[in-house]
Amino acid sequence: MLSLIKKIGECPINSIYKNNINITQSTFKQQVNHYASASKEYANEARKKELRYHSILKPSYIRFTSEQLLKKKKNSPDYKKKTIKEYLEESPNFIEDLNTIRSPESLIKGPLPIKTPKIEKTLKNEPIFTDETSTETDRYFEKKLQKLMIEQGKENISEVRIPMELVETTLGIKEETTTKKDIQFANMFFNKVASLDTMAIKSVDFPKKTFPQVAFLGKSNVGKSTLLNSILHRDLAYVSKNAGCTKTINFYQLWEKLYLVDLPGYGFAKVSKKKSTVWGNAMSEYLLTSPNLFKVFLLIDSRSQVHKNDIEAMSLLDQHKVAFQIVLTKIDKTTPSMLRVIYNTLKAEIQKTTCCLPTIIQTSAVDSKGIDDIRTTILNVTGMDRETFEKAAANSPLMIKKREKENRKKVKNQKKKELKNSVLEQWKIANNVT
Numbered sequence: 486m487l488s489l490i491k492k493i494g495e496c497p498i499n500s501i502y503k504n505n506i507n508i509t510q511s512t513f514k515q516q517v518n519h520y521a522s523a524s525k526e527y528a529n530e531a532r533k534k535e536l537r538y539h540s541i542l543k544p545s546y547i548r549f550t551s552e553q554l555l556k557k558k559k560n561s562p563d564y565k566k567k568t569i570k571e572y573l574e575e576s577p578n579f580i581e582d583l584n585t586i587r588s589p590e591s592l593i594k595g596p597l598p599i600k601t602p603k604i605e606k607t608l609k610n611e612p613i614f615t616d617e618t619s620t621e622t623d624r625y626f627e628k629k630l631q632k633l634m635i636e637q638g639k640e641n642i643s644e645v646r647i648p649m650e651l652v653e654t655t656l657g658i659k660e661e662t663t664t665k666k667d668i669q670f671a672n673m674f675f676n677k678v679a680s681l682d683t684m685a686i687k688s689v690d691f692p693k694k695t696f697p698q699v700a701f702l703g704k705s706n707v708g709k710s711t712l713l714n715s716i717l718h719r720d721l722a723y724v725s726k727n728a729g730c731t732k733t734i735n736f737y738q739l740w741e742k743l744y745l746v747d748l749p750g751y752g753f754a755k756v757s758k759k760k761s762t763v764w765g766n767a768m769s770e771y772l773l774t775s776p777n778l779f780k781v782f783l784l785i786d787s788r789s790q791v792h793k794n795d796i797e798a799m800s801l802l803d804q805h806k807v808a809f810q811i812v813l814t815k816i817d818k819t820t821p822s823m824l825r826v827i828y829n830t831l832k833a834e835i836q837k838t839t840c841c842l843p844t845i846i847q848t849s850a851v852d853s854k855g856i857d858d859i860r861t862t863i864l865n866v867t868g869m870d871r872e873t874f875e876k877a878a879a880n881s882p883l884m885i886k887k888r889e890k891e892n893r894k895k896v897k898n899q900k901k902k903e904l905k906n907s908v909l910e911q912w913k914i915a916n917n918v919t
C-alpha cells in the first residue's frame with residue numbers, strides 16, 4: 486500500500502506517453518466498450534432531459550462549414566471586410582456540433598499531431614482574414630485558428646475543429662449568463678451533504694459509477710483541498726500547511742449525481758528532484774483517459790510564478806483534449822501588481838492552448854471570492870438541471886420536516902389568536918363593552 490502511494494508523483498514525464506500507449510494498447514477492447522457504453526449512457530440521459538447534446542459530452546467542438554471565410558479574399562471585387570463575429574452571426578449554419586472529440590477512437594489514437602511544418606509555413610506568410618485595422622479580438626481568434634490548423638494538420642479552415650466555448654466566450658456570442666438564480670441554485674446544490682466515496686491509488690480503484698466528474702489539479706499546497714471544502718461548504722478534505730497532504734485520488738460524491746475529485750499535488754520535491762516531475766501513472770490515466778471527466782480546474786498559486794510543471798500539465802491536458810480552466814488561488818495573500826504579472830503570463834500561456842478556456846477564475850478560500858463562479862461553472866459544464874434538483878430538494882426528508890414544523894407553528898399561532906379573540910369577546914360581554 487505504502488509503496489503504491491509513494492508511486493504517485495514518481496512517473497517521469499516522458500514515460501507518461503509510453504505508459505499511456507501501453508495502457509490503451511493492452512486494454513484496447515475493454516476500453517472501447519467502456520467508453521462507448523459510458524458515452525451512450527450520457528447521450529441517452531441527455532436526450533431524455535432534453536439537454537443539448539454537446540453540453541453533456543464535452544468538450545464541445547465546432548467546425549467551420551462555410552467557405553465564406555476563404556472565398557472572400559481581400560483582392561476579390563466583392564470583398565467587404567467583416568468581423569468574425571459578423572460572419573458567425575449572419576450564418577447560423579456556420580457551426581456544427583461534432584459531439585465529442587474525446588471519442589473512444591480518438592483516445593486510442595492518442596493525442597493529435599502537434600506540428601505540421603508545411604502548414605505552419607503557409608500560415609506564417611498570410612493572415613487568414615485579418616489586417617492591421619482588425620480588432621484585437623479578431624486577431625486573437627485568428628491566431629487561435631491558425632494554431633488549431635497546425636495542430637490538427639488541416640490546410641483548409643473548413644475542416645478545423647474549434648472548441649465551442651472558445652468561440653462563444655472569445656467573440657462574446659455567449660453573454661455572461663450567471664444570474665442570481667444560478668447562484669441560488671448553486672448554493673442549494675452544494676448545500677447537500679457530500680461524502681467521500683472512493684480513495685484511489687490505482688486505476689482499478691476508480692469508481693464504477695458513471696457520474697460526471699470535475700477534478701482539481703495543481704502543485705502541492707496550492708489550495709486544491711481547501712477550494713473543494715469551500716465549494717462544498719464543509720471541511721471534508723484534509724488540508725495542511727505542509728505540501729503533499731493529499732496522497733490519493735479522492736472522489737467526493739454529491740446528490741449521487743456528481744463527483745468532485747481532489748487530486749494529489751504535483752511538484753512535491755521534498756524527497757528528491759527525480760520524484761518531482763508532474764504526476765504518476767494513476768493520475769495520468771485518470772486525467773488523460775477518463776471518459777467521465779468533464780472538466781479539470783488547474784489551480785495556480787497567485788503569489789508564485791507559473792512553474793514549469795504547470796506548463797507541462799497544461800500542454801498534456803491540451804494534447805489529450807481535456808477541457809480545463811485556470812484558477813488562481815490565495816488572492817487574499819497577493820498584491821495587485823503580482824496578480825497582474827501572473828495573470829498576463831497565464832493569458833500568454835493560454836493562447837498557446839486550444840482546450841483551455843480563456844477566462845481565469847480568481848479565488849480566495851479565506852473570503853470566499855470566486856467560489857460562486859466555480860460552482861456555477863461546474864453545474865453548467867456537467868449539465869445539472871435546476872428544476873430536477875429543486876424538486877428533489879423540496880421533497881427531501883429535511884425539507885418535508887421543515888415544512889411540517891412550519892405548518893404546526895402556523896396552526897398553533899392560529900389557535901392562540903382564536904383563543905385570545907374569544908377571551909376578549911367574553912370579557913367584552915361580561916363587562917358590557919361594545
Ligand SMILES: Nc1nc2c(ncn2[C@@H]2O[C@H](COP(=O)(O)OP(=O)(O)OP(=O)(O)O)[C@@H](O)[C@H]2O)c(=O)[nH]1
Binds near residue numbers: 707730750814818849
Ligand atoms: N490565505 C489563504 N490560504 C489558503 C487558501 N487556500 C488554501 N490556503 C492554505 O494553503 C495551505 C494548503 O492548502 P491545501 O488545500 O492543503 O493545498 P493542496 O493543494 O490540497 O495541497 P496537497 O494536498 O499537498 O497537494 C493550507 O494551509 C491552507 O489553509 C486561500 O485562498 N487563502
Ligand SMILES: [Mg+2]
Binds near residue numbers: 709723724731747748
Ligand atoms: Mg490536498
